[in-house]
Amino acid sequence: MLLKNDIQALKYDKGTGELNNWLITETRFNPETLGKVEAVFSLGNGYMGLRSATEERYSKEVRGNFVAGTFNKFLGDKEVTELPNAADMTEMALTLNGETFQLTDGEILDFDRTLNLKDAELSRQIHWRSPSGDEYKLFFTRFVSLDNKHIIAQKVAITPLSRDLTLKLNSGINGQITNTGTQHFKEGVLRLYDQKIMKLEAHTTESNIDFAHFTRHEFTLENDTFTPKNTIFMDRRKIFTTFEPETIKKNETITIEKISGVYTSRDRDWENVDTALASFATVPNYDTLFQAHRKAWRTNIWEQYPIQIEGVDFDQLAIRFAVYHLTGMTPAHDNRMNIGAKGLSGEGYKGHAFWDTEIFVLPFFTTSNPKIARQLLEYRFLSIPGAVRKAAENNYEGAMFPWESAWLEDGEVTPVWGAADIITGEPTKIWSGFIEQHITADIAFAVWQYYQFTGDQDFMEKHGYELLFATAVFWQSRLEENSDHYEITGVVGPDEYKEHVDNNAFTNYMAHWNLEKAIHYYDLLLQENPALLEALSSKWDLRTNYRKWQEKSSKLYLPQPNSELVIPQDDTYLSKKIIDLTPYKEASQVGALFLEYNLDQVNDMQITKQADVMILLYLLENEFSPEVKQANWDYYEPKTLHDSSLSRATHSILASDLGDKELAYSMFEKASRIDLGQNMKSSDPGIHSASIGGIWQVVVNGFGGVRMLDGKLYLHPHLPEKWTALQFPIYWKGSRLLINVTKDTIKITNTSNNDVQLTLNGTEISILANTTFTNN
């Protein structure tokens, strides 16, 4: 028997013509797997993210609307600050001839739900037979405007097919929503204005952010707009109106628009609730809003990132899906905000930013939209006070960046307790917030990478140098002297299945890199901008630090490849027990291992959660030989569960480097299906930001072969066998290049007024301003 959950519910090939590889379609309604589509089809504009829960409610839905940067901490030891779930404005409860419209009742004669990536619009068409046998056609659409970031627009068209329709709609604003039971809002004023606009105010309990939610409705019957009978209804944290239009004739279509807006006191242009209302009051209707929204997507997104893959339709869709979510998750409007590990698509990871931003997502922006990349790095700069506090609390110096980061001054916000330990029956302690320290070097790395790609001297002078120095100040204070060398003990590396390890290779190398870069730029500024250096010196005591950097960096222990060329992941990893991981690698469920072992036990085995040594080999690629890379791949990959969505993209890029196109492509295939694939559970708490950034990296850095090494641009494409062409844009020192790779040719169009130097397949070339270079 084929069970519901076995059916491939998502289709990728419904788009044709202009919409070819732009549509993702859910082809059957399943009340058990709502979370998948809520997250994967979520709508967003960087200001807010809206899970695609349906207009009608189901018991297993998780409705969610998250406004970037509006963090709040609930009462209690177990809480950390998180993005609160704003009031729900998408519910529209329909009663059709006395019967509740609900897909669990009656019969679904036709159904699909489609995310149109091109227009960033969600639609749902249903032919429904009610329990009593009446038939209706319903067509729902909605979008979250990229043009007016406060606006959610919805429309539903209903056509009764069997007989005339007496319709009742109950719709409004519901502030009873929580974050898995945690209520972040004090209830505020409810109000109906002019029998038209409903308002719900709410105020976060601790961070005192004001939220103003508005919604209004418009009814159209066969092109005529009208006002139906309506009754206002206020309940706790809730304002709804019941609309009861006159009877709709059989085969006529009634259309209902619901336009909603959310404004908060975190908005840079916030004045007060009344000005927000005044702004909302001028918002036009669905179709007008949609035109502006669609134009914004065309102009700002798809023309900005014209990434094309030919040969495999799914892959073209996947890269568009990545760009779609990279756009929706990124608060490009405000440098006080960063990207959550689940974007704005769910409660997972509480909206916190991790190293995921710098190592997995930022390369997309650094390469494709440097302005946004700069803002994201400015966020880290603005977060320095919290990082300094964290360092001081741990008896270190400089800026020790939090493992998880929320609002600027929050500092460390990683929760302390996690999932159940199956052996002891107690919650597992999460050590990352205490000892996963490599993020401080990862941020420095991203700053440098941004600088090398963009040459943005203004950024460096205002923010970049200080970030490089402040992080290096941390590292010198962090190093521990051990006879003739320095080391870093008691950390968690990228492999979070190993806690309290000594000399994690990734951490030590990255710290060393960070110190060396600080020394380099100290020397440089001493020559080129002594005034700036002086200013920074007085703030960070750089003279003293410079001496310590020099002394300690050269003596920092960097684990070297052993006789088999394997770099020890940490001091003890290679001496631990090895078990056969095949059953867990094949399990459909991430974390399958922990149904049989607890973390203490896994700590004692050669089991790696995700790329650890491998990410080192990728980031600092020119410090290791191809032989070392191959040996480490062969050693570590079989011991790696890829239990983090960050893992496979890195492995794919390395496989490309190692010349194994098939392996690279097979890793990409898995990586690109983490959210977009048929696993109906893994995305419930939200899409995987880093994985989505990783998809882009595999395409551009892996198959496209784009690299920056020592400040120079390299291009060495490795097109997968199945692909016939790949096109993508990159920025280099302010110049925009459009790169087009086929089986036979590489075409590089320089659209800027400057010549660009790069190394193409090992040969240095220069692409002149406003020309196209073609290599056959």
Next chain:
Amino acid sequence: MLLKNDIQALKYDKGTGELNNWLITETRFNPETLGKVEAVFSLGNGYMGLRSATEERYSKEVRGNFVAGTFNKFLGDKEVTELPNAADMTEMALTLNGETFQLTDGEILDFDRTLNLKDAELSRQIHWRSPSGDEYKLFFTRFVSLDNKHIIAQKVAITPLSRDLTLKLNSGINGQITNTGTQHFKEGVLRLYDQKIMKLEAHTTESNIDFAHFTRHEFTLENDTFTPKNTIFMDRRKIFTTFEPETIKKNETITIEKISGVYTSRDRDWENVDTALASFATVPNYDTLFQAHRKAWRTNIWEQYPIQIEGVDFDQLAIRFAVYHLTGMTPAHDNRMNIGAKGLSGEGYKGHAFWDTEIFVLPFFTTSNPKIARQLLEYRFLSIPGAVRKAAENNYEGAMFPWESAWLEDGEVTPVWGAADIITGEPTKIWSGFIEQHITADIAFAVWQYYQFTGDQDFMEKHGYELLFATAVFWQSRLEENSDHYEITGVVGPDEYKEHVDNNAFTNYMAHWNLEKAIHYYDLLLQENPALLEALSSKWDLRTNYRKWQEKSSKLYLPQPNSELVIPQDDTYLSKKIIDLTPYKEASQVGALFLEYNLDQVNDMQITKQADVMILLYLLENEFSPEVKQANWDYYEPKTLHDSSLSRATHSILASDLGDKELAYSMFEKASRIDLGQNMKSSDPGIHSASIGGIWQVVVNGFGGVRMLDGKLYLHPHLPEKWTALQFPIYWKGSRLLINVTKDTIKITNTSNNDVQLTLNGTEISILANTTFTNN
């Protein structure tokens, strides 16, 4: 076409033999009307109340478990303290051969859900065909133990009928529950003990009450207990286990017990979480628990209150239903707690106590179980500090009892904002907390009524006199001098559709009564217990007050019957506009009027929400002639919407007094169907405590004709035409009388060792100790 909601879903006649008129049965599953059965079938033991939400979850369910007295106030201006919704322990998510058990899916071949009042046990039997065509029988039972007040016991038996069954159960403790979006708990420790007992701790945010929730499971296959494969799972505010037993053969029955316990630091015997765990660990299995529970109901409830009605089966069921809920809603174990206006069956009225307790519910206990009545009055005594504070805040003296009352020291807890004003679009201000002041006299009245019925001198000396005096101190300070008399302006009377009225008759008469009783008992104590009077005098300055009582009481304006014998409800009522209320009286929905008028408009019309002058005529019945009563009935009843559940019972009793048996019975029929009837919406936020107390009053005080007037017991039955017999117990001055009324005879059995004096149908008689008196 017959719609779902039109069907008479509840049946009352399914019980036969021993269970005749003991069962209420829901005969069809309707996902739209879950709230009705959740509340009306709710289980309770006075310590906690559990809404009867199903084991599997539905989108329109409202799960609820309320522990008496555990009030907490959330942050924000709009919040008042309320009974928090404890963690849900009743969920049991079943997957049968890979399909989720959900009645909205597949086909229901047979279904009923039954509340057995006698055993206070809820059961549900289902024959279900899954979407893929497999058939199963499921039988669920549960109860909230009257023997061990912390315990909820559940059992489910599952029999696969088509093929072998692979079962998955996901079950545990879910603390993500809120009160309509408000989260009252800080998250506490989660823990699994011995792979068996799951624990979830939680702590109220403001009142700092610790909650410990425990649950455990037991599996039996064809009488053999076994431990299935299980996996623990912790999430935020949630601890669950997935159980996966070996395959169950076709036609075999697997039984799963889930035993849960809740303990809080408000418990008098609370020590800490560990002692609570130790206590929970000793709890026996379902069947053993059930024997003790059943015995407690037989002995403590049904033998204590053997109320019998013969002639109309529904009425017998209705009075048992009343006793069932009066038991479940009343925290008889702790005099620091009172009865919520919705008992413990829902969030409605936030668990607060109103005058509903003293005027509508307390007579049942005063008459039938004086020990509990005393405890409920002790609650008011212990609440005096909050009442004194309220008086002081309003520039009055003495004890001004809060309109809504929660924990002892809370004082006034009435929310300030209510439903939407349909004209202005703003929330309506609730004035009751400010100016509905009659409750202070109502409490004094109940104290006196209790004293008269019981002769409990100990209570009077410890609490009663002080309550009478403290309330009278308030009233003398409240009276306003107006030339030659005193008056009370700017109040809300029982008719809450009239705000800011002057000289509400009920309020003035009751205040006057309160003052007169204080004078009376002052005089009495001066003679009989001067030491006590002295102690109370020094506390309440009674010498001064006594003089003021005497002066002001005699001059307090008491609205007199006009030329048509109508007592003006207040100074302006009779001059207001009269409209035809027929459409609103016939509307199925309470509050139908407010879909067309706002409260300001209703304020200007002769429209009464509920018994106002009528309740005065009932409580102080011997101050008014039958002619005045009749004239006022005829005037006010047509203007009364009975929009409060308190209204009809009072009207029925008055109709009995006025000799209109048919009208009395017709009012009773409506009153007894407020919760128990077929209206599938009106009980959603909880059953109506006062209405349920009112049902008992109609039966015993109305049809049974039991009255206490001036300290004497009167009996004057008015059996409805359809009834052939009525039996009920009452206590009088510590003696228990069992009264049995038929068409022809009245039989009174005195089971005590004291003679009892009473006036039977106008004749004074004496019933000798341990004898039965029969009047043919």
